[in-house]
Amino acid sequence: MTKSAMIDVKEGKVRQAINGFLKDLFAKNVVEAMLVPLAHPAGTNVVQALISDPSSLDRADVFAPVMPVNSAKILQAMTRLTPSDRKIAVVIRPCEMRAVVELIKLKQIQPANLLFISIDCPGAYSVKNYPKFVAEKKTSDDFVKAGFKWSEDAMLRAGCQICEYPYPLTVDITIGMIGLELGKLLVQAETAQGEAALKTLGFAIETDSEAAQKRQAAIAKLATEVKERRKKFFAKVREEIGGIDKLTQVFAACIKCQNCRAACPVCYCRECVFISPTFELEADKYLRQAEKKGSIRMPADTLLFHLTRMNHMGNSCVGCGACEEACPNDIPLLKIFQLIGSDVQEAFGYVPGRNVEEPLPASAFREKEFERVGEK
Amino acid sequence: MAETKEQFEPKIIGFLCNWCTAAAADLAGTTRAQYPPNVHPIRVMCSGTVDPMYILKALLSGADAVLVGGCHPGDCHYVSGNYKARRKIAMLKQIFKSLGLDENRIWLRWISASEGPEFARFMREVTEETRKQGPSPLASDWTV
Numbered sequence: 450m451t452k453s454a455m456i457d458v459k460e461g462k463v464r465q466a467i468n469g470f471l472k473d474l475f476a477k478n479v480v481e482a483m484l485v486p487l488a489h490p491a492g493t494n495v496v497q498a499l500i501s502d503p504s505s506l507d508r509a510d511v512f513a514p515v516m517p518v519n520s521a522k523i524l525q526a527m528t529r530l531t532p533s534d535r536k537i538a539v540v541i542r543p544c545e546m547r548a549v550v551e552l553i554k555l556k557q558i559q560p561a562n563l564l565f566i567s568i569d570c571p572g573a574y575s576v577k578n579y580p581k582f583v584a585e586k587k588t589s590d591d592f593v594k595a596g597f598k599w600s601e602d603a604m605l606r607a608g609c610q611i612c613e614y615p616y617p618l619t620v621d622i623t624i625g626m627i628g629l630e631l632g633k634l635l636v637q638a639e640t641a642q643g644e645a646a647l648k649t650l651g652f653a654i655e656t657d658s659e660a661a662q663k664r665q666a667a668i669a670k671l672a673t674e675v676k677e678r679r680k681k682f683f684a685k686v687r688e689e690i691g692g693i694d695k696l697t698q699v700f701a702a703c704i705k706c707q708n709c710r711a712a713c714p715v716c717y718c719r720e721c722v723f724i725s726p727t728f729e730l731e732a733d734k735y736l737r738q739a740e741k742k743g744s745i746r747m748p749a750d751t752l753l754f755h756l757t758r759m760n761h762m763g764n765s766c767v768g769c770g771a772c773e774e775a776c777p778n779d780i781p782l783l784k785i786f787q788l789i790g791s792d793v794q795e796a797f798g799y800v801p802g803r804n805v806e807e808p809l810p811a812s813a814f815r816e817k818e819f820e821r822v823g824e825k
Numbered sequence: 826m827a828e829t830k831e832q833f834e835p836k837i838i839g840f841l842c843n844w845c846t847a848a849a850a851d852l853a854g855t856t857r858a859q860y861p862p863n864v865h866p867i868r869v870m871c872s873g874t875v876d877p878m879y880i881l882k883a884l885l886s887g888a889d890a891v892l893v894g895g896c897h898p899g900d901c902h903y904v905s906g907n908y909k910a911r912r913k914i915a916m917l918k919q920i921f922k923s924l925g926l927d928e929n930r931i932w933l934r935w936i937s938a939s940e941g942p943e944f945a946r947f948m949r950e951v952t953e954e955t956r957k958q959g960p961s962p963l964a965s966d967w968t969v
């Protein structure tokens with residue numbers, strides 16, 4: 450059962466309509482602050498900002514096709530120690546929202562007093578590619594008009610091109626566009642908190658409205674297409690990176706800067722084992738390792754680092770692609786992590802970010818499962 | 826450096842649970858059960874403490890196979906450590922499969938403190954299988 454209403458969009462001005470909706474959240478005292486993407490004055494980026502003054506919302510550009518960081522990390526920094534006292538609306542993309550759910554499970558985000566709003570996401574460009582889009586005098590409204598064709602825009606971030614869930618899975622309010630006529634915006638309450646907010650804003654909430662049903666049907670169709678597309682994509686990736694020779698070739702460019710780990714929203718450890726004393730060895734210990742093989746690559750443990758990250762984070766990988774964006778040497782990390790992620794998540798029957806009540810695979814077990822796993 | 830297949834002696838790292846498999850190793854010793862000396866045992870407090878990183882580190886630094894020995898399901902000294910170990914191994918093996926690496930060099934087996942002969946039999950099985958597989962390509966690659 451869906452509970453939704455429509456936002457008026459005038460002459461295809463989606464940005465203006467959404468900003469009006471967001472301003473209303475302040476005007477009707479639903480929230481006191483908001484984490485929302487604002488256009489940077491430089492014009493070359495749209496960045497998340499925490500705003501307390503609604504007049505800043507003139508700069509808000511929720512659909513601008515650029516995603517500099519995964520905002521789950523911002524919320525981790527804000528709420529890990531104590532939840533927010535004041536009500537904050539959080540406007541983020543579906544992949545960011547899925548990472549938020551994983552971090553709530555990992556006790557890194559305390560969601561009290563946060564009102565989560567997410568969008569049907571048409572995808573985004575890298576920070577380095579967004580200026581190209583701007584240079585063509587294009588706006589987020591143009592992007593939305595042309596968009597929602599994730600596989601057809603080769604400039605989209607790698608994660609966006611094969612995105613499995615471009616719509617929110619768990620959220621308070623969805624701003625929906627998939628399957629709707631151009632210029633129609635659906636607001637859908639997914640929780641009691643979301644419904645209360647929409648009611649305060651004065652929306653006449655409809656149950657199972659025609660638009661909401663149309664969107665659901667379009668999403669169901671999209672899910673089948675995406676599944677097929679991802680299957681083909683992974684078959685190709687398996688060929689590209691399968692086996693030790695190809696795998697070491699892929700990671701030949703790695704400088705072990707660990708930017709991928711720093712950018713990953715779900716790689717949450719305060720002190721990663723790879724920067725801990727465990728990996729601070731004396732010359733003699735490195736030499737003993739070198740003696741085993743004749744020589745070892747330095748910095749040591751490059752592949753160990755990536756394989757360990759796959760083991761630790763594979764089940765929670767939301768496919769946002771922040772790792773690949775952060776790599777200075779263009780290692781196709783998203784491809785590799787999504788291949789691993791989709792395989793292990795299927796094996797464990799787990800979808801990261803689907804449900805905050807669903808236990809993390811590493812912290813749960815069933816008595817009858819994987820019973821022959823240890824044998825040849 | 827290079828060994829011919831006939832000379833190849835597998836190097837195997839075993840992570841053995843203090844409460845069962847490590848005790849089974851002792852029992853195998855005191856009862857003079859015969860098994861090959863290729864497995865280098867490392868006693869751990871629980872199979873559940875074996876992070877996949879330990880297994881990976883061994884495989885990338887020269888081990889031809891790694892085995893983990895824990896208590897039978899339901900018998901874990903810490904209630905559920907072995908079930909969590911099983912999930913970790915399932916995860917690691919799936920990742921190896923996805924990357925086209927040889928998952929058959931990773932073993933997990935439940936051997937209780939009273940199963941000395943079973944321990945010896947398992948050491949023979951792992952050693953012989955690894956001998957058949959030959960040297961692990963990960964073990965000799967200096968770039969990993």
